Amino acid sequence: MDKDKQIIHLMAAQDFSGLEFLIDEYSSNLYKTVYSILSYPEERAYVEDGMNEILYEIWQKITRYDETKSSFQTWMLMIARNRSIDWKRKLVRERTVTDENVTIPTDSELLEKENFLALVDHLSDIDQEIFLYYYFYQFSAKEIAEMLAVSVEIIFNRLSRGRKTLRELEEKKDGKL
Incomplete structure (x- = not known):
């Protein structure tokens, strides 16, 4: 059984060792995805919390993963990307100060x-x-x-x-x- 199938199998069985394997194998890619989206210094504080929420969401949704639609890594990175964009939008809405040299997308x-x-x-x-x-x-x-x-x-x-x-x-x- 390849590593992705093993991780999926263990997590679907609610075995925390599957989550540990996932973290060992994919946390750096997930972290890079979140970090690239939450790119402003004031957003960096949300990266760690975001990673925890993403891992929890993957844990919760593991039974919905469909290998015919995408690879396991792509599926996880899309969860990380979508969640990070949600946080980014929330933070942009909360931002009250705008700098004319920085374009905060008014055309979001x-x-x-x-x-x-x-x-x-x-x-x-x-x-x-x-x-x-x-x-x-x-x-x-x-x-x-x-x-x-x-x-x-x-x-x-x-x-x-x-x-x-x-x-x-x-x-x-x-x-x-």
């Missing part, structure tokens, strides 16, 4: 729309990449600029133009244009 409804990925498909390849990094994976503009070897200003300009393009597409689709 773009992420919440079911057709976000379909809309992003209308952007150029580089803009798609920037949008996915920024809105989907929650990287900062500085991190994206470093990855793409461009300036932060270019990232903000492309995000601004992309949001405008997507807004126009949405308005056109809704019959407002």
